[in-house]
Amino acid sequence: MRYDDVTAVVDAFRTALKLDGEPAGSNYRMSIASHFFALIDYGRRSGTADTLSAAFVRDPANHRTPEEETNEDEIGKAIFEPVIRQLDAHLHLLGHGRARGQRTLAPDDLQLMYRTLYILLRDSGRRPLEICSLPRDCLEARNDQICLVWNNHKARRQRRRLPITTPTAQAIRTWKERREQLQSSLPPTGADYLFPALTHLATRPYLPTNYLGETLRDWADSIPHLHSEGTDTHGNPLPFDRSLIYAYAFRHSYAQRHADAGTPLDVLRELMDHKSVSTTQRYYTVSLKRKRDAVTKLAAHVVDHHGRPSPSSPTPRLPAPPASRHGLPTPKASASTSKPHNNVGNPPSPPPARTRSTTATLPTELELARQEIRALREDRDRMRQAIQHQLGQQLDALDTGHLTERVNELTRTNQRLEDSLQQATDDNHQLHARVRTLETDLAAARTSLRRMIREENTSR
Template sequence: MTALSLVSAPPGAADTSPARDDAGWARWLEEHTDPCWRPTEWQQPVWLFTGDPGEPRTSVSLCRTAACQMLVSPTNSFCPLCRSAQKQSPVPDDEFARTFVPVRTRVYFGAEKEPCSVARDGQRCVRPCHCRGLCSLHYAQFNIHTRQGRSGDWHALAVPYTDVLPCPVPACPLPAVYARGLCRHHTHKFREHRRTNPHTPLEDWAPAQTPYLAAHQFSLLPLPVPLRQEVLYGLQQADPWLRTFEPAQVRRMVRDLSGVTTLVSEVSDQQMCPRSTVAVRRMMGRVRTAVRTGFTEYSGTAPAENDLLDLRALGQRSRTPAGIRHHKTVDLRTITPRWLRGLLRTWTIQQRPDADRFARTLWGVELASKALAQRPGTHEAAQLRYDDVTAVVEAFRCALKQDGEPAGSSYRMSIASHFFALIDYGRRSGAVSDLSAAFVRDPAAHRIVQEEAGEDEIGKAIPESVIRQLDAHVHLLGQGRARGRRTLAPADLQLMYQTLYVLLRDTGRRPNEIVSLPLQCLETRQDHTSLVWDNHKARRRRRRLPITASTAQAVRAWRKRRDQLQASLPPAGADYLFPALTPLATRRHLHTSYLSETLRHWAHSIPALHAEGTDSAGAPLPFDRSLIYAYAFRHSYAQRHADAGTPLDVLCELMDHKSVRTTQRYYTVSLQRKREAVSKLSAHVVDHQGLPRPATPALYELRSVAVPYGGCTEPSNVKAGGSSCPIRFQCAGCGFYRPDPSYLSAIEQHTNELRADRETAQAMDAAEFVITALTAQITAFEQVTDRMRRSLALLPAAERAEIEEASAVLRRARAGSGHSLLPLTAADHAHRDRP
């Protein structure tokens, strides 16, 4: 009879597991068990695990109460006594943990006891006190002395013991206190055993017993062989999958496995241990997965031959801090072509991809399978044709997300890239040796085009008015449900997240570029401070960005405090300004998910956030808080510079883009907002003398064209899109010149440039007509700006604010248009190289 037939399972639970040799299976487990697994915690000779509070991957620590020294599991929890008092206390948990002082009215097993009071010649009995200040043997002698009515002082006759007898149970930490040599814990257990087995000798009973277990310990001795070895093997294999190792869960699992003889069975976890909690059953599932995988290797059934892949058995782990993966097991039978199914199976087994890479490849394979299933002759790799590749790519172009919405072009391009990388792997490795040479991607015909942002798409930037409201409530950032409270004090946590917010708002860097800033990220040259950062997306390191003094001061304040906290932070993040807050993190710096979650909670904790504009009753409109996220501040940074008139090429450099077209996306303004801005500013149009020339919005757009310093209504220039001015853009003297308030900053800048030109002309001793022409242009432009500002000053404050906002919208639209003027000097390209 095999061990598989001895599995304790409820009636009706079929066991279809293959038979095997128990002795051979036990030898295989012993050979594949790591004898050096967790050397500071696991004691192989006695099958005992003792959690070390100093081990970061073991969930063991002192009781959360500051005055309590009891070890608990999981980490940051209360011991039973403190938990009972906390439930009855009205104070918050943090205050309770800081102020409560436990008073123990009884001595718990394993707690330190006072030594026996018997003493002679300066030597005191070292054995622990049992009753009336005496150890167990001295107390028994005292009772005999008293009952027999002997004369004399017993204490003067008693001889102190100089040694402490250990309990005969292996690895039991408690001392022997009774005549049999057992500790109190095992004395009670031995008495219960003798009630049903009165003739069992102590020498046979003690070696097979489990030692006294504290909250941070577990023992595998209660389990039979080979179940004991299976659990140990499964724990060792599952250890890398676990974020933390909780001894308390394993102890409960050992308790629930009573009556089970092996884990290699088709019986479900629920049927095997029906009384287990969800957490224990989850731990058991991981252990059983590893054991089953080991059994397939022992029995000669390779995992690659199965159509059901268990990714946990392959050790696949996500890149997220919690190690969560979307797929746990994958049924490859949904992939119709057998050659494609085998290729994916082989690639997964040999390459061991991470969760994200596997998910995208699997999605591409599933889409390709559906596309090929509708075409004849695609079940054989050698019969594939060029048209089959076209059908697969077309499936990628029409791919949908899991919610049924169309997938973005970047994601569809990524799916196609991962799928064809799998095909290339099959050719290189020989996994699909007969794959048709015609089944290859054509870079020209099978390209998925990157979609541009639509003209009607609303910008993702957070409005400046909302950012001002966020600045007013920045003291709330880092409070409440902020990530990292277990590592940093509340004040330090607030300072860290406030510094992160300042950097997001003032630098426009991507969230991952902010959280990964090096510790020495500031560089000062000639009283100008720059931020040193890495562009991970484009793989450009050590980039420099000029920042303001206030931003640099915020960074220095946090860095000073961070240096003081260095001892309490994980050592792996010593080189980062924002280190990881837990030693279990997969990255050495703070993860972007911590920042995103804390920002989201902060946005929802602000009492009121008002959007731009008012409703029909004049009340401010509420702002959609879901639009406040880390990456949105990058859009705000770009649009803030566009509103200030920053040239497109300068902003491209500030954003560290390779292409100006990428930067132009940050200038995108919806048609609706543009029409509203035109409607407001069309009533404030003036001519070249600064006199009002209002127009309807339709005429303003149809009969004028934007030039650098205003609108132009000259017909030939309008027809040419602003690039064919008859007088070469000398707008100050043109009767068709129509500026509006949105051009004020551009006109003033141009006026300053004209003044500089005039100074240069005077220094060059230029002709008088040149200086006169420049002076006339300066005077004309000053007349326009002075009259425009005086008319705006007469408007109510609310209307002026609306005009300023409309002006910003139009400046943003013009900055993103990429309009350029014709050169003032003609270039004859055809005859340039003639002698």
């Protein structure tokens, strides 16, 4: 078996499928690849794999199973706050059942660790990988404000700081004290992390995210009842879809909670540690209550073309009197109006001055906006045509002979570069063939040397 066989094995791990035929997760694929090569290394150390070629070795650069980042455009929705309160009420069930890590930690220690992980997911809104890889010294006090120190692996921004509440900080301190007592039974590679790896075969020094995801899934399935916000036709609460409960969904819940509380968008962007506001806006929706409040506030300022409150306003609309041919209200008939009208003594009051901002109706505003948009588009098209015409004139004025010569020169240079690249490729293939031959000779020499050593030891 040679180097190419290692590549084939790694490619098989990269495209591994689950039992149901769906693609396996990146954490699972990394895990099985790590266990396979750990078994190969053990066979070589113990002498049981002496016949295996020395060329069958893993290349750290080319034989990696990359960890897939979650696509933020396709991640799920926020978990409703009533559902989170139900999860909090069943927090005593988290860490029991089929929780990952039972071979390393005692039940009480395992439950405390996963409870702390859940509290951090719920209260900080960080990604699962950012929670699992928190440094051991992740708490920092500044001006009586406790901050969580974390690393944004996706954007490669290290030592970020997030203000957290006192109960969240106390949950971290409680687990940290318990973790200090467990350090001797944990792998030394995770000494710098708040949630260290639980086995020596782990590919990373901190707790794998699939441990957290699988334990949360088992916990959600173990809760007897989870109710949604609505009710059925008989008034009974509807069951909540438990598949919507997973680690990344709590990041949406964090953003939705702040949006409903009225946190400004620029502040929420900083809390989420996003570069763009548009990314932050994908993490929450505008609730019906906020829409209703916005409509109610706007209704107090909307009037019709008579200057009276519109139907959407909470103030009742009065019926408008019939208008004359000049657009003015016709006075009602009464005893005082039956007399001849004196134009000198009682001059008619002038019509109220109308302004676009106070008396124009919404359809009028929309029509004016459409006309302005059409005018802007026409100006844009005229400017585009003028620029294209000017560029065409400039191109016609250029010396085409000079351009043709320059193109030919670039073509010749490109051909020389292609020839050099082909020569370098051929040399590289020859070197690879030579390396594979030397690796085979070296493996054979090693095998012969081991055989000679065993024969010499046997003769003694």
